[in-house]
Amino acid sequence: MKFLGLVIVCLTGGLLLYGTMDLPDWGDPASPASTHLSDYYIEHIVEETQVPNLVTAVLADYRGYDTMFETAVVFCAGLACFLLLRDFRPGKNRYYRHIPTGVMLHFKNPETRMIPGNEFEHMDKDWVPSDIIIKTVCRILIPFIQIYALYVVAHGDFSPGGGFQGGVIFGSSLILMAISYNLKTLLKRVTEKFLSIFAATGVLIYVGLGVLAVIMGGQFLDYGMLAPLVPWDPGHVRALGMLGVEIGVGIAVMAVMVIIYVNIVSEGRHDEGL
C-alpha cells in the first residue's frame, strides 16, 4: 500500500509539474489572474465603497454573501464540536485543592461537598501546578495581545486588519490563558454560556446588518442604505457598515476558537484534560 501510494503521488506530482509549464511566471503582472476582475476592483473600489483596504472591501461588500456563509460555517464547526464532545454526566469523584499548601483532597462520596472559596478551590485529578515564570509572563502578555486584537478588528476597513484575524488573535489569547493557568481559570472568566451566546451574536450581527439594509429599502447587505441611521458621516457609511460586519465576524470567530479548544482538550468534560 505504501509503495502504491508513493507511485500514485509521484505520478500526480509529475503531471502537476508538467502542467506548470502553461502557468504564468512568478509575479507576472500580465497573468490572467490579475488582468480582468482584479483591475476593476483596484481602480473602482475607493469611489464605490470609500474603503481603502481592498481585501476588506471585496470580502465584506462585493463578496458579502460568501463571507456571511463562511462565518456560518465557522459557527457550525463550533456547534459540531460542542454536540460531538460535550459530556454532561457529573463526575463521581470530587477533588479540592487547599490553596495555601497545595494539598489535594479527594472525596469519593459524591454527596459530600465543600464550598470553594479563598481556602479551597474545585480541582480535577489531572491538575498540575503551573510554572510561576510562565504564569507571570502570560499574565503580562495577555492584556496586550487582547488590545492588539481589538486594534486589528478596529482597523478592518482603513488599514491592514479585519474580523477574522482579530478574532483569531483574541481567541488565542484566551487559549493562552487556559494553557498557562488551567482550564478552570479560563472557564471562570468566560463561561460556556457566554461563549455560546457570543458565537451566535457574531453571526446575528452580520445577518442583522444585512436585514437592516433590506428594511431600509435596499438589497440584502447593501450598507449604503444605512445612511439615515448614521447621521454624522454619510460619506463613509459603507465603510462603517463593513466595520460592523467585521466586528460580528471577530466576535463569532473568537468564541468558536475557544469553544473548539475547550471541548477538545478536556474531551467535553470541561475539566483539566490536556
Add this chain to the structure above:
Amino acid sequence: MNELLALIVAKYNFWLYIILMMIGLYAMIAKNNLMKKLVGMNIFQTAIILFYVSIGYKHGATLPIIQGGHGTHDAVIHAADYINPLPHVLMLTAIVVSVATFGVAMALCVKIYQRYQTLEEDELRIRLSEK
C-alpha cells in the same frame, strides 16, 4: 537542461507548492494513523493556500491598500501598482474555515478513540468487524 532550469527559475513557486502538496497527499494515502492523515491534509491545505497567494503577487506592486484612500483624493489609481486582492480574500476565509474544520475532525478523532481505544486504521477495521 538549460531550458528546464529556466523553467524552474521562472515558476519556482509552483514547483515548491506542488512538492509540499505531494508530501501532504502521501501522508493522507500511506499513513495508518488518523491524526497523521489529518496533519497530511493540513499540509495539503497550506500548500493550496500558498499557491493562491502566490498567484496574487505582481512584480513592482505593493499591498492592496490604496494610499491616501482615507478621505478625499483625486489621484488616478493604476492597477499595476497594487497586488491582486482577490486571492487574498479567498484565502483569508479559507484559513479560518480550515482551522474550524480541523477542530471538527479532531473532535471526531477524540470520539473514535473513546469508543475503540485506537486511531490506527487497521486496528480500527478489526474492532469494527468484531461488533
